[in-house]
Amino acid sequence: MSILEVRNIEKHFGDTEVLKDISFSLEKGQSLAIIGSSGSGKTTLLRCLNFLERPDHGSISVQGNVLFDASDASTQSEEQIRRKRLHFGLVFQNFNLFPQYTALENVMLAGTLLAKERPDYKTRKKEILDTIRTGAVDLLAQVGLQTRMDNYPHQLSGGQQQRVAIARALALEPDILCFDEPTSALDPELTGEVLKVIRSLAERETTMIIVTHEMDFARDVADQIIFMDDGFIVEQGPPEQVIGNPREERTRQFLNHFSKE
Amino acid sequence: MNSFLAVTMTLAGGLLTTGKLAALTLLFALPLGLLICFGSMSRFSPLRWLVKTFVWIVRGSPLMLQIMIVYYGPGLLFDLPLLPRFTAALVTFAINYACYFSEIYRGGIQSIPRGQYEAGQVLGMTRSQIFFKITLLQLVKRIVPPMGNEFITLVKDTALVRVILVYEIIWMGESYIKKGMIWPLFYTAVFYLAANGLLTLLLNWFEKKLSYFK
Numbered sequence: 001m002s003i004l005e006v007r008n009i010e011k012h013f014g015d016t017e018v019l020k021d022i023s024f025s026l027e028k029g030q031s032l033a034i035i036g037s038s039g040s041g042k043t044t045l046l047r048c049l050n051f052l053e054r055p056d057h058g059s060i061s062v063q064g065n066v067l068f069d070a071s072d073a074s075t076q077s078e079e080q081i082r083r084k085r086l087h088f089g090l091v092f093q094n095f096n097l098f099p100q101y102t103a104l105e106n107v108m109l110a111g112t113l114l115a116k117e118r119p120d121y122k123t124r125k126k127e128i129l130d131t132i133r134t135g136a137v138d139l140l141a142q143v144g145l146q147t148r149m150d151n152y153p154h155q156l157s158g159g160q161q162q163r164v165a166i167a168r169a170l171a172l173e174p175d176i177l178c179f180d181e182p183t184s185a186l187d188p189e190l191t192g193e194v195l196k197v198i199r200s201l202a203e204r205e206t207t208m209i210i211v212t213h214e215m216d217f218a219r220d221v222a223d224q225i226i227f228m229d230d231g232f233i234v235e236q237g238p239p240e241q242v243i244g245n246p247r248e249e250r251t252r253q254f255l256n257h258f259s260k261e
Numbered sequence: 262m263n264s265f266l267a268v269t270m271t272l273a274g275g276l277l278t279t280g281k282l283a284a285l286t287l288l289f290a291l292p293l294g295l296l297i298c299f300g301s302m303s304r305f306s307p308l309r310w311l312v313k314t315f316v317w318i319v320r321g322s323p324l325m326l327q328i329m330i331v332y333y334g335p336g337l338l339f340d341l342p343l344l345p346r347f348t349a350a351l352v353t354f355a356i357n358y359a360c361y362f363s364e365i366y367r368g369g370i371q372s373i374p375r376g377q378y379e380a381g382q383v384l385g386m387t388r389s390q391i392f393f394k395i396t397l398l399q400l401v402k403r404i405v406p407p408m409g410n411e412f413i414t415l416v417k418d419t420a421l422v423r424v425i426l427v428y429e430i431i432w433m434g435e436s437y438i439k440k441g442m443i444w445p446l447f448y449t450a451v452f453y454l455a456a457n458g459l460l461t462l463l464l465n466w467f468e469k470k471l472s473y474f475k
Contacts, residue, residue: 100473114385154474172384
């Protein structure tokens, strides 16, 4: 069974159709790269998966459970959606770290708040918070920031901020980790350190969806590639096919244009 | 010299009324302003327009007139008992300043990047957790300078309550004119300058306290 099953997703903003009949699935431990020009709907698709946008049509299932179905209002209450978001993690283009918290506090905050919903929180408070802290410290070490844990975001470089953001998303142990153009806001010399972290996650078989403009990276890291254009999935398959030997004329045009840049 | 000391003591007494009114106004207007702000940003449009109209009326008419309406209005129009003078002044000031504050809050809230809310949402936070744990402190930091302006204006606006005979500092200063002394009235400025100087120092200190993040 696929870990993620997206069926017939459609999304309009006013009269503009941004996503048109998007369906795909993803296997556990695989990484999927979504490529395509600006305005093709890639980011909107990612935002739909994280319920930052509600699809107008279609359904999203994780591990066989329907999380969202546009035709079933019972799947759409705000409180339910909040819990369901936890199946997905999202790393933003602009990091969106919380400026008033240190790197470590950024990673711990959500876990600490969610722990309060546990029935045994009152009796085992110290133990639970220690576990969250240890986990956060480990994650920051994993992304190479063990010495910067007590720094505030404005004291970190863009690449370091993005690595904190990755640790923050991993802290809640999402089933699927999504990246929205994670290196687009970075200076070229800083993209490498972020891509390296994502690559190491792929090696550990983290299930990931990566919206990216880094073609070489997508080809190296992804198990599957989706090429989107004008709200449609034009082509999907393994990187050797979609990037190496595209079947569709539109994909070839896009990749040609890309290699010229 | 004797009279200088006596005048100083009398004016200090007037300053006490001024300070009490300003401090109590802040105490009530700061939270009330946030409520009005939420109302003016409500997704429920009748509430939004009601609140916006109210803010327009309060900000668009003279505070001095509002003080008189609140003090004399209930008695003259509905035969109700008058509020105590200081209470009437406080009610008017709290509502008037809350309306100004609400717009400062709104500007602050709208200047916080959407990404901050969205980052909280994807981390499974509730709306109130996002407000209290993420937005609030960033909001406070952003609004300290415009709020400081309002605080200083408030200290000086308290002089208006003399229209309903609340004996604040200028009223006290002016009362010496009958005794042939004009300088006590001018002297009141020193008290305002001292109070606002102190307030400015306090605001600078607070701004510095929040400078650990950007």
